[in-house]
Amino acid sequence: MDFRFPPADDTHRIDVSRLDMPPRILLGPGPSNYHPRVSLALAMNEVGHLDPSFIELMNENQELLRYVWQTGNPFTIPVSGTGSAAMEATVANCVEPGDVVLIGCNGYFGERLCDMASRYGADVRRIERPWGEVFDDAEIAEALDIHKPAILGIIHGETSTGAAQPMDGIGKICREFDCLLLLDTVTSLGGAPVFLDRWHVDLAYSGSQKCLSCPPGISPLTIGPRAWEKINRRKSPVPNWYLDMTMVGKYWGKERTYHHTAPINMNYALREALALIAEEGLEKRWDRHAQNASVLWDGLSDLGIDCLVERRFRLPSLTTACVPDGIDPKAVCSYLLENYNIEIAGAFGPLAGKVWRIGLMGFNSRLENVTLLLAALKDALESA
Amino acid sequence: MDFRFPPADDTHRIDVSRLDMPPRILLGPGPSNYHPRVSLALAMNEVGHLDPSFIELMNENQELLRYVWQTGNPFTIPVSGTGSAAMEATVANCVEPGDVVLIGCNGYFGERLCDMASRYGADVRRIERPWGEVFDDAEIAEALDIHKPAILGIIHGETSTGAAQPMDGIGKICREFDCLLLLDTVTSLGGAPVFLDRWHVDLAYSGSQKCLSCPPGISPLTIGPRAWEKINRRKSPVPNWYLDMTMVGKYWGKERTYHHTAPINMNYALREALALIAEEGLEKRWDRHAQNASVLWDGLSDLGIDCLVERRFRLPSLTTACVPDGIDPKAVCSYLLENYNIEIAGAFGPLAGKVWRIGLMGFNSRLENVTLLLAALKDALESA
Numbered sequence: 048m049d050f051r052f053p054p055a056d057d058t059h060r061i062d063v064s065r066l067d068m069p070p071r072i073l074l075g076p077g078p079s080n081y082h083p084r085v086s087l088a089l090a091m092n093e094v095g096h097l098d099p100s101f102i103e104l105m106n107e108n109q110e111l112l113r114y115v116w117q118t119g120n121p122f123t124i125p126v127s128g129t130g131s132a133a134m135e136a137t138v139a140n141c142v143e144p145g146d147v148v149l150i151g152c153n154g155y156f157g158e159r160l161c162d163m164a165s166r167y168g169a170d171v172r173r174i175e176r177p178w179g180e181v182f183d184d185a186e187i188a189e190a191l192d193i194h195k196p197a198i199l200g201i202i203h204g205e206t207s208t209g210a211a212q213p214m215d216g217i218g219k220i221c222r223e224f225d226c227l228l229l230l231d232t233v234t235s236l237g238g239a240p241v242f243l244d245r246w247h248v249d250l251a252y253s254g255s256q257k258c259l260s261c262p263p264g265i266s267p268l269t270i271g272p273r274a275w276e277k278i279n280r281r282k283s284p285v286p287n288w289y290l291d292m293t294m295v296g297k298y299w300g301k302e303r304t305y306h307h308t309a310p311i312n313m314n315y316a317l318r319e320a321l322a323l324i325a326e327e328g329l330e331k332r333w334d335r336h337a338q339n340a341s342v343l344w345d346g347l348s349d350l351g352i353d354c355l356v357e358r359r360f361r362l363p364s365l366t367t368a369c370v371p372d373g374i375d376p377k378a379v380c381s382y383l384l385e386n387y388n389i390e391i392a393g394a395f396g397p398l399a400g401k402v403w404r405i406g407l408m409g410f411n412s413r414l415e416n417v418t419l420l421l422a423a424l425k426d427a428l429e430s431a
Numbered sequence: 432m433d434f435r436f437p438p439a440d441d442t443h444r445i446d447v448s449r450l451d452m453p454p455r456i457l458l459g460p461g462p463s464n465y466h467p468r469v470s471l472a473l474a475m476n477e478v479g480h481l482d483p484s485f486i487e488l489m490n491e492n493q494e495l496l497r498y499v500w501q502t503g504n505p506f507t508i509p510v511s512g513t514g515s516a517a518m519e520a521t522v523a524n525c526v527e528p529g530d531v532v533l534i535g536c537n538g539y540f541g542e543r544l545c546d547m548a549s550r551y552g553a554d555v556r557r558i559e560r561p562w563g564e565v566f567d568d569a570e571i572a573e574a575l576d577i578h579k580p581a582i583l584g585i586i587h588g589e590t591s592t593g594a595a596q597p598m599d600g601i602g603k604i605c606r607e608f609d610c611l612l613l614l615d616t617v618t619s620l621g622g623a624p625v626f627l628d629r630w631h632v633d634l635a636y637s638g639s640q641k642c643l644s645c646p647p648g649i650s651p652l653t654i655g656p657r658a659w660e661k662i663n664r665r666k667s668p669v670p671n672w673y674l675d676m677t678m679v680g681k682y683w684g685k686e687r688t689y690h691h692t693a694p695i696n697m698n699y700a701l702r703e704a705l706a707l708i709a710e711e712g713l714e715k716r717w718d719r720h721a722q723n724a725s726v727l728w729d730g731l732s733d734l735g736i737d738c739l740v741e742r743r744f745r746l747p748s749l750t751t752a753c754v755p756d757g758i759d760p761k762a763v764c765s766y767l768l769e770n771y772n773i774e775i776a777g778a779f780g781p782l783a784g785k786v787w788r789i790g791l792m793g794f795n796s797r798l799e800n801v802t803l804l805l806a807a808l809k810d811a812l813e814s815a
């Protein structure tokens with residue numbers, strides 16, 4: 048090429064300072080903080096996306112994801128984007144125009160699934176519960192009988208409400224109605240019991256930055272054999288190139304065919320985060336989340352703060368705490384951030400202004416965090 | 432939720448060793464190695480995606496991207512995925528079913544644009560040149576006159592061929608035909624002169640892991656005012672939720688409305704990589720790439736190796752070197768990897784088995800790398 052060029056314009060050539068982010072304790076709905084080993088893994092030197100050493104790491108990530116999800120699905124991979132990308136991948140690959148898709152709407156993420164499915168031409172039907180509640184098997188069965196959907200989409204851990212959907216019965220009901228079961232495990236995976244195969248789940252997705260305690264930027268996806276049967280019967284190509292798992296699968300499968308450059312360092316970080324889970328063991332990890340959640344709930348009660356969700360349906364990883372009368376919820380969030388470097392979050396939709404969302408996710412589900420948060424919250428309420 | 436649970440299945444609970452990737456020198460088509468400061472930035476502690484400190488960093492990344500692209504486009508952001516995601520974002524947002532889209536096909540990435548555009552319902556037309564060649568203004572003007580496209584897609588730096596498309600005239604011709612100009616700058620941005628506004632480019636995308644020398648997992652995207660006019664006239668929603676820039680733009684714009692959780696650490700890394708470019712200055716950086724490319728080309732010639740692309744149309748960041756008769760190209764790649772930890776790559780499509788692709792990208796465009804590569808290549812050829 049011709050190496051002569053006109054001068055560059057320096058209008059946008061800003062001089063930035065040294066990168067220095069505040070030492071936040073992330074006790075909101077995600078991201079969570081990660082173990083120092085994850086940080087070291089993230090900074091490991093780069094290799095190519097077809098390097099033999101990276102291919103070995105890919106296999107390890109797939110195997111470890113099967114463990115945390117309790118599934119034997121061969122197609123279990125991390126998608127090269129944040130949780131919403133894996134969420135969309137389930138819909139983009141499995142939905143064909145005209146398919147009836149029934150979505151459980153009891154929070155924001157059910158609504159988002161409706162939006163996504165409709166963009167792929169689904170005939171979206173809804174089954175609704177107020178935000179903070181969960182569905183029972185009988186109403187799911189009734190809705191399947193009425194709508195005869197090809198896919199039922201359910202949110203296991205609703206990040207917007209803190210509710211955990213009981214999953215023991217739904218999968219069997221879906222099989223009876225010859226319907227695929229799609230499950231959102233964004234806020235539950237690695238923090239609450241998830242048994243994909245036992246629950247007969249056909250498609251699931253998650254995020255890295257919640258209970259896996261890995262930075263955001265990579266997102267677990269698994270597709271079971273019944274869902275693959277539907278994908279393989281598609282009459283048209285997947286209408287999304289980046290998330291077309293018939294192509295991405297050839298990179299993560301035996302062929303190792305280039306599709307796009309995988310996020311190398313995010314895969315390093317995910318491997319370390321998953322290795323930490325395998326070392327701890329799922330049962331111990333679930334117990335830890337349950338214990339710390341109990342301490343939080345009892346402590347909130349002592350402060351006169353109610354929880355939105357009925358105790359038996361609460362996520363151990365995310366609690367929606369009701370804002371007491373006369374308290375400005377945003378002012379409390381700002382107070383905690385400015386005085387304690389603690390991030391908790393408000394809510395949106397019908398819960399806006401009514402609850403705080405408090406996360407005790409993965410590495411962050413530790414007694415020192417609960418104790419500090421309760422003390423800081425007491426201070427914030429007294430200062431309000 | 433009920434905290435009793437059945438025991439977890441340990442089939443996939445593998446015990447992984449300490450993460451230890453080989454110290455590769457990445458002189459292929461990307462990823463490239465990054466400056467140690469980028470690695471430190473990547474490992475910085477996490478903050479939330481709506482933290483005031485992160486919002487400040489977002490603004491800095493947008494401003495620095497404007498500098499490297501030489502554009503004043505307000506909508507200039509890093510997409511939360513690898514380069515292919517930003518590529519698809521241009522098409523997903525701008526193409527409506529039935530739009531005539533003309534693509535310059537002179538390598539793999541033009542073909543990919545055709546695939547993507549057809550998935551969004553475009554009436555795809557092609558203008559072709561053999562792999563390794565570039566288009567001249569007259570044939571572009573003729574093709575615009577014949578096809579009257581809504582969008583012309585051109586690859587500035589063809590990663591599959593090493594050709595650099597001259598861009599001085601095409602934008603003006605597009606304006607005459609009232610056609611949007613979409614430009615792939617994946618392998619050129621930060622390594623060769625790119626002047627988006629001067630060239631009248633309406634949409635462009637890039638990757639982080641080439642001449643920006645940042646890990647893969649985040650990808651620059653810019654959309655100019657003429658392209659926004661077309662997007663704002665859409666009759667249907669963008670049929671891709673994750674890449675819907677009418678929504679993503681509200682997170683990167685003044686509203687700061689949550690869309691998806693941004694890849695926080697990848698944004699740290701990108702900021703550091705872009706800061707390094709602003710410190711060096713674009714002119715010095717372009718000169719450095721040109722100088723080192725010249726040394727490489729002369730050295731290859733001394734080894735009796737021709738370059739595929741005519742010298743005046745060569746990318747300084749990526750060289751396609753012709754495999755001499757009787758040499759097994761894959762064996763040479765393996766020899767370099769195993770003996771020198773150097774990654775170079777072969778090619779695909781019509782160039783498979785015929786050329787190696789050698790990258791001198793960003794931080795890696797240094798005399799020590801060129802000198803080592805030439806010596807190692809000489810050794811590999813003598814050992815073959």
